[in-house]
Amino acid sequence: MSYLKGIANRINGVEKQSFTQELDINSLVPSQNNFYGIREIEELAESIKESGLMHNLVVRKLDNGKYEIISGERRYRALKSLGYDKVPCQIKEISDLDAEIMLIQANVEQRELLPTEKMEGIRRLRAIYEQKKASGEQLPKGKIRDLIGADMKLSGVQVGRYQKVDKDLIEPFKEKLDKEEITLTQAHTLSSLTKDEQEIIHEEIKDLNAKEHKEEIETLVEGIKQPVKSELDKQIIDEMYPTVSREVKDEDIIYKFKRALKEFEHPRLIISNDYIKGMFYIKQCSMSKDNMLSISIEAYKESYLGIQVKCFDKVDEISIEIDFGKSVNPKILYKISDGVYIWFKRKIGLFNQNN
CATH class of the missing domain: 2.30.29 (PH-domain like)
Structure with missing residues (x-):
């Protein structure tokens, strides 16, 4: 192994049970478990063109002779668009479940994930750890939620909040959460309402510009958590949402x-x-x-x-x-x-x- 490859391996954290090799780009296949959005490929291709490939891809060999991409599908697509024939890859010997855990960990480490992508990651990790536990595999001590938190770089409480939002928030609000039109805190508050109540609120705010009407949206959502006592806030809600059902106001007796x-x-x-x-x-x-x-x-x-x-x-x-x-x-x-x-x-x- 060359001196330069040795440096690259240390940078990329090559472990003893893995090795680095240049592979034909056509022998690489994206993982079917990769649910993350493939975004900003052109920008990444420009970066690789200017600075070179900063991190090797991580792959594992399949029974059909192909190599499944565990980490680096965006890099793979960018390299393909640039006409690369060979790609330096870190080849790992790893099980199906551990490969999916590593795929999720890699995306958490390397990318800015959307809230819904975090929810999907949490959902998949729970299924994986429950499957491991059911098969008799010894898991690290602690709650599964804490294991998921370590993989997702979240606290156990944050994992719980994402799970609540994932389970109970209606899809239109999840879209607004991804677009940063509502915050995770607001999404968590809204998820405590019934589906019908959420639909009512969404119908009233769906056409509002989140940046221009940030104060009004915050006033409405915060009013769900605690009584709206400020007369100004009450006036804002009444003026903005005259058709909103009284059911969505927490101070309302009904x-x-x-x-x-x-x-x-x-x-x-x-x-x-x-x-x-x-x-x-x-x-x-x-x-x-x-x-x-x-x-x-x-x-x-x-x-x-x-x-x-x-x-x-x-x-x-x-x-x-x-x-x-x-x-x-x-x-x-x-x-x-x-x-x-x-x-x-x-x-x-x-x-x-x-x-």
């Missing part, structure tokens, strides 16, 4: 109530005032736009209650007398009016129901 109905099960109505003390099992309920709650009481076929909902505030654990001195201690309790509460049981399979 929105909070409907969210709670989705998160918890078995709602009960508790009335405890100077005139009535009792607990009623709710069979069905609905709320009108004027915050009038209509409740069908279980065990009473034609019994309905109409209650004006004045608030929807979480109440700390308290003891309420509801039946001749007998008290209950509901932990998931929301006050909706003076002396009127909604008591929820937790979801089956997600929460402990002994509340």
Whole structure:
């Protein structure tokens, strides 16, 4: 091996189980597992023309005699466009799963990835590590999420945020995230809404220029996380989005109530005032736009209650007398009016129901 090749190998981190060789460019094939976008080939070709190839390609030999590109498909395409016949390659002996891990790691190291590309990388790494674990392979100690984080150069928390966005954010917002029209923080906030709620917001902001209307978009999205208390912010939202459903505003009572109905099960109505003390099992309920709650009481076929909902505030654990001195201690309790509460049981399979 020449002195210059030795230097190149040290720069490129050649390991003992690999070696470097010039290969016919036509013997190289892109990996079928490479889901990353192939961008800016012309710019890369110009850079190679001016400065030469700075890093060798990393490949592995296939059973058909071809070499699969693990790292360097953009360089391969740029070199091909420049008419190269031979390409210096680092040849590795590596399994299918480890080759895909290395491909993902290489793209993380060498490129500025789109958020959706990071999501796909996280998704693939999880599948790979779960497959390795199922086959009995000993993985490094720790959570799979942390292994993925190390590969992706992300913290475990960041991996979790990307997974949440990947799972729950609608595609139009993912496109806006890739285009930097919304931030990852905003995308994570939006992903906590239902698909219908996201569609409503997207319909209102889809034609806005993200740079020109950055403040307005931030005000709307931030209002989902916490109540919009500033009168100026409220005015901005009302002026910009007169047709936006009130459901998307976190301070809105209807929105909070409907969210709670989705998160918890078995709602009960508790009335405890100077005139009535009792607990009623709710069979069905609905709320009108004027915050009038209509409740069908279980065990009473034609019994309905109409209650004006004045608030929807979480109440700390308290003891309420509801039946001749007998008290209950509901932990998931929301006050909706003076002396009127909604008591929820937790979801089956997600929460402990002994509340």
